[in-house]
Amino acid sequence: MLNESTIDPKIIEEILKFSKNVIEAPKFASAPDEINLEVTPHKVVQQIDKTRLLYYKPIIETKHKTPLLISYALINRYHILDIHPEKSWVRNLLEQGFEVYMLDWGTPTSMDKYLDFDDYVNGYLDSSVEYIKNQSSIEKISLQGYCTGATIATAYTALHPENVKNYIATAPVIDGWKDTTVMSNLAKHMDVDKMVDIIGNMPPEFMYYCFSVLKPFEQGIEKYIKFFKNIDNKKYVDNFLRVEKWLGDTPPIPGELFKQWIKDIYQENLLIQNKMHIGGERIDLKKIDMSIFTQVAVGDHLVSPECSMPLHYAVGSNDKTLKVYPTGHVGMIASSFSQKKVLPEMGKWLAERS
């Protein structure tokens, strides 16, 4: 049993310091609502329903002819790709001389419950590609998809290969049966017909639950202890709050889209078997015959590498590159590592083909 003589005074000191940090936290940190996540200047060049096509203002003179369109995921918002000037995916690409567009899927409401893959792939994404082609007077663009945004981009690329010169798939959700994550396990046991029939859109609160069961103690307790311990470290606190704000901002997913995603990808695994249909057309991955670069993170606990890598082997391209990085799902796109390793490699690959 502990008694006074055996307690290390440093423990008391640590507890007192931690308590002081918690009390004084509001002095050092902004409220998440006060943080603006839109870092790099951009303008909205096209708006269809709730989606917006963003064009980022070039930082240097554009060096490459083919513009890049980024199709962000359906979960959370696109801000993670521009979360902080020093870790911004978008800014880095602008600094490398690329022209960058981003498709913001917006925040669906109950009225949007019937939006499906066809609307996203052959509607919003195709309209964005057409807009860019018109603006740049070119026939083909470069396309990047991230996470579930890469599932949409992969389907688009297979259906409209004539519009895509280069395709970059970053942590794509492709082979649902090989996915070993908790998300995949929950999805496989979900009565998605009943869910969509009764509640319509997939509510963001349900998404929070799904994320909270991923590394529950590291993410649910330890990271907040670290936050208060480092409350006087301005850089750390700013970065922490930006990522936390981004994590908390998850829009609902349209019901029909969610239903097809869960059924076709996780439950029946149709995409990798070339059996998935969108707008009445079959998705044949062999039709992806342009240059393709697949980026996978070995520590990805949201989309396991086994789920993403089959894309590399399933496409019909002769020019294909697969890179496996020693990082996680978010680390691959918004970290010092992504700035030093992932983006320079991707930029070099893209520059040679743009």
Add this chain to the structure above:
Amino acid sequence: MQSKSSKNSAESPNDITEYYKHVSLFWTDIMHLMSSKPQALTSIGPMRSFAANSKKISVELIEINETLLGFNQYLTEYYKQLADVWGIAQKKVNLKSPEIPQDVEHIEAVKRVWIDIFDNDFTELFDSKKFGENYGNLVSKELELTKHWNNITNVILQSANLPNKEEVDEVYKEIHSLKKRVSKLELELTKEKRKNAK
């Protein structure tokens, strides 16, 4: 046919529910028939419609109890699974770090061990078939509860001569279909214009 009301004793919660469902429906129907004449006088008022639909509300409320039974069963299993894994993980931590930490470094080391073991064990649980199945059933029952609530709301909306959820959904579906057709036509037009401009 044996009347359900003649049953004196019920053997399971389902039998009890069925029995009360029958009693409730019997009296609702009888009251409705007995009061049909005065109701006819107020056939365009809100209470006429509400009285006619009150049986639906009774059925929904009774069925909610049935669903709640299932919901509680899966919820109990959900917390049992969490509690079991917590107990096992805590034992592993105790085995690996049997001593009470005496200094800051030791506390940090024990905390690391605790987080690693708990994260591993809970991730293993969340990845398991038994958790996935039970969680799927739990969510399914919760959805059924929502469905009953929606049905009750629909009856009240109908009584007030307002569109219910299904009718609003029909409008959403129609708007979606129209927007889709217009968007496709616009996109085709853009593509044609480009082709002709070449």
